[in-house]
Amino acid sequence: MTTASHLVTVWNPAYATDPLEAHLRVLLDWDARVGAANDDDVYVWWGKVKSGQRQQPMPHLADVLALEGTVGEDAEVHLYLTDYRSLYVADVHMVSADDPRTNDSAHVPEYYSKQQLTCDCWFLLRDIRALVRDDLEGVTAALAQLRNARYADRPVSIYGGMVDLPLLVSRPDGRRFFDEAERALLANGQRWARFDTEQGGVGAWAAILRADHFGDRAWAALDVSAQQFLATGERTMREYRRDRGADLSPVLVSYGKAIEAQVNQLLRRVMRTAPPATQRVKIGDHTRILSDVLPITLGQLGYILGGEPALGDYLRSALTDGAWFTGAFAAIIDEFAAARNPAAHGQTVERTTVVAWRNRLLGVGCDCVMARLALVTAK
Structure with missing residues (x-):
């Protein structure tokens, strides 16, 4: 079994009109507000919402939190986000069990508090990049490139495979999505979130x-x-x-x-x-x-x-x-x-x-x- 270095989760449209859009809006608002002047302030928190039907703790929470130790300048930790029709990849810079709404609410979309949502853990995201838009077959093919660490390293499948989210996954091809040199060449140096919007x-x-x-x-x-x-x-x-x-x-x-x-x-x-x-x-x-x-x-x-x-x-x-x-x-x-x-x-x-x-x-x-x-x- 390979070591998991990334995560896959699903966003639930029941929590907001468009949860992905809500996070992008916070990220892009901060990007427009501070630009290159203070790049450290450009981020958004994504919460892993705890289902009201689940009474027990998230079974693999310790493994998810352990990914915090793999974040570094030379490593990328990805959070793949999907609603099955579209797929995005986010650049994770922190994984935490502490609720950022207590001291960093300006970087958290409002719907988490309005709906009084409880989260198992939170991910600090510095960029979000579109991989597939409005294409179920494309999402299926893209997710199949990832290997589910808790399922014998089999390809990730949206048909019966999205269990105990977020999935712990590896990426055999080692693809990096947030390399600064690539962003400079292809996206004119912009964050991918802004480039994709344009x-x-x-x-x-x-x-x-x-x-x-x-x-x-x-x-x-x-x-x-x-x-x-x-x-x-x-x-x-x-x-x-x-x-x-x-x-x-x-x-x-x-x-x-x-x-x-x-x-x-x-x-x-x-x-x-x-x-x-x-x-x-x-x-x-x-x-x-x-x-x-x-x-x-x-x-x-x-x-x-x-x-x-x-x-x-x-x-x-x-x-x-x-x-x-x-x-x-x-x-x-x-x-x-x-x-x-x-x-x-x-x-x-x-x-x-x-x-x-x-x-x-x-x-x-x-x-x-x-x-x-x-x-x-x-x-």
Whole structure:
């Protein structure tokens, strides 16, 4: 059995009109109030509400509270939050049995006190990130990536598996969701809670892309950030493609972020076991160790995949479809970056160019580049 390092719980809509929204509102209000001036004040408390039907203490409370000792600068403790239709992940910085309403009520949503709710324990959350929106199949697939520590490390299942919440779980792929460098590259340095709010309304487009372009297997293999940026690009394309005066250039920016997200996460995984000699790459004017500088930009990715012989040899041996990844795909990145760069700097790109890249990347009338990329994995 693996050691649990994360938690899964379900929010109950009976407690508030939208409990998840209530927590996001507190978090974002504090974010807007203090910004970068005092980042330590930006957080919200999430309480594990005790059911009125349960008379006994929570059976695994000691194990949940023990996760407090695993919180640190180099470790992430996740609280996965779901209502079965959507799934979010929260960045846990404290686990406590003490009720924060006694001395920190400004960081607790009002409904806990209004309904006089009793909680077994509380989690201090510094950020909340959307993983799946309004998509039951997507939630099922995402939760299956977690292993239930109190159920023989079997994949988490919403069908009969949500017992004795919060579940104690592990994540075999080691995915980090709140890495500062990734946030700087993909979310312009904002908290994911704010970035997701500004990019909202893409859940339906994600489901369409999965059903009509990728299929379940390839879509599930995409990193969550890649999924979100592809869905954002598709929403923009569908909403404005019939408006001949609309600028579709932002679609290319979204696709660029999707490629950056997917390739950087793939490289993070495969570089864990790479020999040091294969990791020396040219970044700007300096030679760096690749695993130390990830994530890197689209242009840097195109160069190192096609221009570093030792790294290329290793990736071809360590990845499925590695020859395509370091050859044809590296060339695609270079070609795409040349088309995207003007859009990234606020310039307008010809609509025909945007449509052509959309068709190529999403497989409209041709093979789907992003689906093939999604299925490139470590051997």
